[in-house]
Amino acid sequence: MSDTVTVHGFSPSGNCHKVRLLLEQLGRPYRWVETRSDQGATRTPAFLALNPNAKVPVLVREDGAVLTESNAMLCWLAEGSAFLPADAWARAQALSWMFFEQYSHEPYVAVARFICGWTPLDSPRRADLPRLRERAHAALAVMERHLASHAWFTGEAYGIADIALFAYTAVADEGGVSLARYPAINDWLARVRGTPRFIGLPDNDADVRARLAASA
Amino acid sequence: MSDTVTVHGFSPSGNCHKVRLLLEQLGRPYRWVETRSDQGATRTPAFLALNPNAKVPVLVREDGAVLTESNAMLCWLAEGSAFLPADAWARAQALSWMFFEQYSHEPYVAVARFICGWTPLDSPRRADLPRLRERAHAALAVMERHLASHAWFTGEAYGIADIALFAYTAVADEGGVSLARYPAINDWLARVRGTPRFIGLPDNDADVRARLAASA
Numbered sequence: 162m163s164d165t166v167t168v169h170g171f172s173p174s175g176n177c178h179k180v181r182l183l184l185e186q187l188g189r190p191y192r193w194v195e196t197r198s199d200q201g202a203t204r205t206p207a208f209l210a211l212n213p214n215a216k217v218p219v220l221v222r223e224d225g226a227v228l229t230e231s232n233a234m235l236c237w238l239a240e241g242s243a244f245l246p247a248d249a250w251a252r253a254q255a256l257s258w259m260f261f262e263q264y265s266h267e268p269y270v271a272v273a274r275f276i277c278g279w280t281p282l283d284s285p286r287r288a289d290l291p292r293l294r295e296r297a298h299a300a301l302a303v304m305e306r307h308l309a310s311h312a313w314f315t316g317e318a319y320g321i322a323d324i325a326l327f328a329y330t331a332v333a334d335e336g337g338v339s340l341a342r343y344p345a346i347n348d349w350l351a352r353v354r355g356t357p358r359f360i361g362l363p364d365n366d367a368d369v370r371a372r373l374a375a376s377a
Numbered sequence: 378m379s380d381t382v383t384v385h386g387f388s389p390s391g392n393c394h395k396v397r398l399l400l401e402q403l404g405r406p407y408r409w410v411e412t413r414s415d416q417g418a419t420r421t422p423a424f425l426a427l428n429p430n431a432k433v434p435v436l437v438r439e440d441g442a443v444l445t446e447s448n449a450m451l452c453w454l455a456e457g458s459a460f461l462p463a464d465a466w467a468r469a470q471a472l473s474w475m476f477f478e479q480y481s482h483e484p485y486v487a488v489a490r491f492i493c494g495w496t497p498l499d500s501p502r503r504a505d506l507p508r509l510r511e512r513a514h515a516a517l518a519v520m521e522r523h524l525a526s527h528a529w530f531t532g533e534a535y536g537i538a539d540i541a542l543f544a545y546t547a548v549a550d551e552g553g554v555s556l557a558r559y560p561a562i563n564d565w566l567a568r569v570r571g572t573p574r575f576i577g578l579p580d581n582d583a584d585v586r587a588r589l590a591a592s593a
Contacts, residue, residue: 213519214481228469230476237469253444253453256472260446263480265430303429 164223166238167192169211171199172363173278175271175328176231177218183238183324186358199279232259235321244320251316258314258322261303269297271329273336277376278369287376290337297338301346304330308345312352319356327353332362335373380439382454383408385427387415388579389494391487391544392447393434399454399540402574415495448475451537460536467532474530474538481519485512487545489552493592494585503592506553513554517562520546524561528568535572543569548578551589 168184168191170177184191196202196217203215212219212229220228220237228234236256239245246252273293276286304326307314314322331350333340340346353359365373384400384407386393400407412418412433419431428435428445436444436453444450452472455461462468489509492502520542523530530538547566549556556562569575581589 213522214477214516216481226466228466228473230473230480232476233469233473236472237465240465249453249456250442250444253449256452257444257446257449260448260476260479261430263476264446264483265432267480268484300430306429 165190165192166223167194167221168218168234169194169196169208169221170218171196171202173365173369174198174217175332175362176216176267178362179231179324179328180218180220180234180238182328182360183235183244183321185360186244186324186356187238187242188358189238232263232321232325235259235325239321243318244315244324246316246318246320248316255315255320255322259325261300262322262325265303266297266300266326267329269293269300270333270336270338273297273338274329274332275336277336278365278373280372282372282375294336294338297333297336301330301333301338301340301343305343305345308349312349319353323349323353328362335365337376381406381408382439383410383437384434385410385412385424385437386434387412387418389581389585390414390433391548391578392432392483394578395447395540395544396434396436396450396454398544398576399451399460399537401576402460402540402572403454403458404574405454448479448537448541451475451541455537459534460531460540462532462534462536464532471531471536471538475541477516477519478538478541482513482516482542483545485509485516486549486552486554489513489554490545490548491552493552494581494589496588498588498591510552510554513549513552517546517549517554517556517559521559521561524565528565535569539565539569544578551581553592 168180170180170193172195181193198217202208203217209215211227214229216229218231218234220234228237236245245255273290276284276290280286313319314326327350330346384396386396386409388411397409414433418424419433425431427437427443430445432445434447434450436450444453452461461471489506492500492506496502529535530542543566546562
């Protein structure tokens with residue numbers, strides 16, 4: 162597990178940022194190949210040979226072996242570290258939150274943000290925003306309830322379920338999903354930002370900022 | 378890990394059936410609490426106390442500890458068994474397919490089936506079917522490509538990624554998603570059905586069968 166992995170990722174993507182954040186916090190060297198999924202870079206024959214599902218991130222080991230799905234990467238990278246408990250029940254709880262993230266959170270919180278910042282202002286997809294925001298708030302309410310009595314999502318300590326849920330929650334407001342009514346989530350976001358070697362998502366470029374401002 | 382778990386589940390649900398199939402194949406005793414999610418049974422205060430995300434299945438240990446998310450249950454139940462490899466990379470590959478299942482497969486294959494069989498024939502949700510079926514076929518094409526050169530999804534042997542993907546793939550046609558063009562998937566479905574102690578989904582009741590027939 163000590164080789165230098167290569168991550169093909171799009172920096173503004175929360176799914177990609179998760180993997181970078183864990184690699185930074187593990188202090189593990191890696192190569193990053195910027196992949197503009199917003200400009201069709203995941204639809205080229207070379208990329209589809211890596212991931213037929215046409216999504217970033219993709220992790221490649223030095224021996225060429227490939228791993229897809231951001232949360233599977235978090236599990237593999239965190240194996241044996243403090244970011245993933247050894248106890249089977251605690252691991253299952255971390256996984257439960259990570260499946261929650263991919264099924265009940267990301268398709269609403271992340272997709273609302275993507276539509277606001279990365280699609281044209283006249284995109285027909287913008288008609289989906291009210292429904293997406295309603296579902297986003299339902300997911301945030303589940304998180305708020307947990308965080309009212311727990312400091313973290315991965316059992317007793319900060320770990321990969323926190324990393325998975327942090328990525329898009331931290332920028333939910335970019336999709337028009339305000340965090341104002343979730344005090345426990347805001348406290349947790351601050352705790353995550355205070356962990357050693359934390360790095361946030363990069364600033365959005367000017368075009369994205371303009372679309373986000375026009376979507377508010 | 379030897380206590381008798383209780384599973385709150387809706388029998389026709391593939392997500393619930395996954396858990397039952399693994400429990401049967403492990404030969405592990407369990408209690409099943411039938412929970413009619415199609416009739417609001419996951420929205421009661423008692424159920425929301427178990428799972429604030431209002432979804433089945435929910436697994437409860439004898440000591441009252443609760444686990445949500447079907448694929449997290451598969452991981453926990455399979456720990457230490459032949460259904461989940463011990464090797465970290467092989468486990469990550471199984472998880473990758475399970476995240477694929479929840480993000481790229483279930484929201485299309487399972488939701489198309491649910492709309493056809495469990496919503497009224499005049500439901501406005503039926504307008505989503507063409508888009509859902511298109512995405513369902515994209516997911517099946519990714520599976521077909523893998524199965525063209527691999528017998529299973531969990532590395533070298535049948536395991537929990539196969540169980541996770543089998544559940545809704547086996548009944549994809551009920552959502553109007555034909556498997557006719559996927560020979561490798563059909564061969565794999567037959568291999569899964571041939572594993573020891575396999576059990577299939579229960580037969581649909583008459584109302585569901587009538588709606589499915591009218592949706593074809």
